[in-house]
Amino acid sequence: MNKKLVGSAVVGAAVLAVVAAQFLSGSDPAPAAAPPPTPAPASAPAPAIVRGSLEIYPLSDATGPGSAIEIPVPSSWAVSRDKERASYRQGDLLLETDRVPITQEDALGGLRSVAGGQGGTVVGHAPIADRDAAEWDYTYARDGVPRRVTVVGLGAGDALVTVRFEAPVAEFERNRGVLDEALKIRS
Template sequence: MSKKLVGAAVVGAAILAVVVALFRSGEAPAAAPPPSTAAPSPSAQPSMAEYAFPDVADGRGWAIRIPVPSGWAVTRDKDRASYRSGNLLLETDKVPITQEDALSGLKAIAAKTHYDGSVVTPVEAGDIPDAAEWDYTYLRDGTPERVVVVGLGAGDSLVTIRFEAPPAEFDRNRGVLDAAMKVSAPG
């Protein structure tokens, strides 16, 4: 049996034991509060997501630094970092790219999808000269979500900034993405 399967079984048994204990005691677990849809305070000091490229420039290396919201729930998986506040999601990631530039890279990714309103265009993003933006809408569990992915060319990698929100909340919270696009890299 794999370690993941054994681990999942142990966690499942522990959760079941807690639920049974709660019902036997007659207490119901407290309901989780609804997610907040409030945008971050514009005066809040952002944190930075950093993607290092140590093997360039004769070993001197450099990094792309992306301003991300402080105070949002953060999860990490390898190079991907997800920042969530209610229905709003900002993700940063670094992926290998076989195309020559960010625009071609995002167009290749977009061509494999069939999202409504899918458009890829060049864009300015802080200190990064090679950047593109992909704008589209998709259905998550039957509900539309609007997404903008900004791709930053970084040699053989594409660093991405992805902002997702329900269409009704997207424009009024666009400042989250605009702040993240103020990326910095060495000049």
């Protein structure tokens, strides 16, 4: 008899015996062991944390262990999350915080990189919490309504932490206090 055919028959019989034993024993099979957790790379910063009304981005730069950027956020607004981005909404108003993993010399260069060719203006901003900062202002139309956006980026070592405020043009200045409060960042 062919050795390959005999080997296949033996393996098939063993599989059949295991399956039959599971059905005939009347008990559920033992659950599979959970795979071991995948260790995070040593250079990856911890994910953002929300504590009270703060969005906290732990830092992995040279400022030392335990350092973070703490952004005040509206506690009563609806919040959604996608990885490092937190979006706070109330009606047509939107406040977002995010950590963008890019290499940059400074916040201005980093924000210009993020803005790409999308338009608007990117300019330097006064330092915030002793960190270099830059500001990107632009408008766009959504559903025929012009919207104004201001994004402020802070240099955070191997990343750029951003605060983005968006509102219909007619409501932007009246609600700018939301952005001003969010920019009372601690580091």
